[in-house]
Amino acid sequence: MKLNINGDYHEVDVEADMPLLWVLRDEIGLTGTKFGCGIAQCGACTVHLDGRPIRSCSYPVGNVKGKITTIESVGDPDILSKVQEAWIELQTPQCGYCQSGQIMSATALLANNPNPTDEDIDQAMAGNICRCGAYPRIRAAIHAAANAMKEV
Ligand code: FES
Numbered sequence: 001m002k003l004n005i006n007g008d009y010h011e012v013d014v015e016a017d018m019p020l021l022w023v024l025r026d027e028i029g030l031t032g033t034k035f036g037c038g039i040a041q042c043g044a045c046t047v048h049l050d051g052r053p054i055r056s057c058s059y060p061v062g063n064v065k066g067k068i069t070t071i072e073s074v075g076d077p078d079i080l081s082k083v084q085e086a087w088i089e090l091q092t093p094q095c096g097y098c099q100s101g102q103i104m105s106a107t108a109l110l111a112n113n114p115n116p117t118d119e120d121i122d123q124a125m126a127g128n129i130c131r132c133g134a135y136p137r138i139r140a141a142i143h144a145a146a147n148a149m150k151e152v
């Protein structure tokens with residue numbers, strides 16, 4: 001099958017029921033997206049399908065009809081780069097393992113709500129677990145990215 005990932009087409013010869021995460025990491029070599037729980041509970045594997053966050057560990061690749069965006073899509077779209085810059089500026093990660101999923105969820109939030117409240121952030125990010133407890137810094141980085149987007 002042919003997949004559009006970060007604007008490039010990739011041909012893969014896999015079973016339709018293989019989780020998208022496996023295809024991204026093992027077939028295409030995009031290892032920025034992480035495996036956490038494998039049962040759609042932690043958010044570490046979050047990528048976008050046509051701009052919408054999905055759990056790639058539990059999403060059969062055969063169901064993908066649209067454009068996939070992963071953490072490797074640096075600067076494209078622009079919101080993703082603003083979020084990444086804020087993450088670096090505020091030194092948001094601790095161990096870092098959950099952070100690509102956090103960034104992808106934050107990016108989807110800001111695409112729909114450029115000025116989120118703390119409650120909006122907590123609601124949108126509730127499905128992204130951070131075992132290091134970096135939640136206050138994640139929230140601060142989302143506000144910083146939102147402010148940076150206003151300046152553009
Ligand atoms: S690895 Fe997919 S939600 Fe946890």
Ligand code: FES
Nearest residue numbers: 095096130131132
């Ligand atoms: S930064 Fe370690 S799990 Fe989130």
